[in-house]
Amino acid sequence: MKGHPGGEAHSRRLIGLAGLRPGERVLDLGAGAGEAVALLRSLGYAAQGLDLEPRSPLVETGDLLHTGLPSGSFGAVLSQCAFFVSGDVPGALAESRRLLEHGGRLLLSDVFFEPPEPLLRQAGFRVVYAEDMTALWREYVLEALWRGDETCPTVRGKCAYWLLICEKEGNDGPV
Ligand SMILES: C[S@@+](CC[C@H](N)C(=O)[O-])C[C@H]1O[C@@H](n2cnc3c(N)ncnc32)[C@H](O)[C@@H]1O
Numbered sequence: 001m002k003g004h005p006g007g008e009a010h011s012r013r014l015i016g017l018a019g020l021r022p023g024e025r026v027l028d029l030g031a032g033a034g035e036a037v038a039l040l041r042s043l044g045y046a047a048q049g050l051d052l053e054p055r056s057p058l059v060e061t062g063d064l065l066h067t068g069l070p071s072g073s074f075g076a077v078l079s080q081c082a083f084f085v086s087g088d089v090p091g092a093l094a095e096s097r098r099l100l101e102h103g104g105r106l107l108l109s110d111v112f113f114e115p116p117e118p119l120l121r122q123a124g125f126r127v128v129y130a131e132d133m134t135a136l137w138r139e140y141v142l143e144a145l146w147r148g149d150e151t152c153p154t155v156r157g158k159c160a161y162w163l164l165i166c167e168k169e170g171n172d173g174p175v
Contacts, residue, residue: 003032003033003035003080003081004080004081004109004140005081005109005133005136005137005139005140005161006109006133006136006140007035008035008039010080010109010133010136010163011035011036011039011080012039013163014078014080014107014109014163014165015039015040015043015078015107017107017129017163017165018076018105018107018165019105020045020075020076020105021075022044023044023045023046024045024046024075024076025045025046025047025073025074025075025076026040026045026046026047026048026074026075026076026077026078027047027048027049027050027067027069027074027076027077027078027099028040028047028048028049028050028059028077028078028079028080029049029050029064029067029077029078029079029082029083029092029095029096030050030051030052030064030079030080030081030082030083030085030086031049031050031051031054031056031058031059031082032051032054032055032056032059032082033055033056033059034049034054034055034056034057034058034059036049036078036080037049037056037058037059038058040078045076048060050062050063050064050067051064051082052064064079064082064083064086064092064095065086065088065091065092065095066095067095067099069099071098071099071172072098072099072100072101072102072104072172073099073101074099074100074101074104075100075101075104075105076100076104076105076106076107077096077099077100077104077105077106077107078106078107078108079092079096079106079107079108079109079110080108080109080110081109081110081111082110083108083110084110084111084112089110089112089119090119090122090123093106093119093120093123093124093125094123097123097124097125097168098172100168101168102168102171103167103168104167104168105128105165105166105167105168106125106164106165106166106167106168107164107165108162108163108164108165108166109133109161109162109163109164110161110162110164111137111159111160111161112159112160112161112162113158113159116130116162116164117130120164120166124168124169124170125166125167125168125169126166126167126169127164127165127166128165128166128167129163129164129165130162130163130164130165131162131163131164132160132161132162133161133162133163134159134160134161136161137159137160137161
């Protein structure tokens with residue numbers, strides 16, 4: 001089972017849309033088996049990944065809500081299917097914003113139970129690109145149910161799956 005809908009093709013799309021600078025420092029929050037870290041490195045980015053339960057030596061143990069990493073130390077933060085699973089989306093957004101340098105980018109694909117733009121704006125991000133990928137999410141969940149795969153996040157209710165490229169607004173300090 002892929003760790004998120006669309007697998008590598010979806011990660012490539014997310015990275016491609018973000019317009020990252022060559023060699024940019026990128027942090028994958030909830031990096032799981034490290035596929036996106038490996039992909040980012042193969043594309044020439046200085047990538048690292050954190051997960052509560054890393055499933056690859058490419059990924060370090062860490063809590064995406066409290067990384068302990070220095071503020072403003074990344075040009076981009078990527079996260080796929082992990083903020084929702086963490087149980088604290090506003091907390092995950094606050095930590096991502098803290099980790100980003102001025103104008104840094106958040107590359108997100110995740111489940112949302114409400115329109116993501118107001119939530120992101122409130123967290124200090126400007127949405128640069130948004131694409132509703134709910135159809136892909138439905139396919140992913142159905143396939144997981146069909147296979148009896150228990151690693152797929154359990155989500156009940158009407159939700160949407162968004163691909164989002166956001167830019168950190170303002171500078172340090174509270175929003
Ligand atoms: C559905 S998996 C997605 C993994 C990976 N991003 C991918 O797309 O293949 C969600 C991941 O989020 C991680 N996770 C959940 N809460 C976390 C937290 N507070 N800190 C770090 N990782 C967390 C889980 O351990 C799991 O690996």
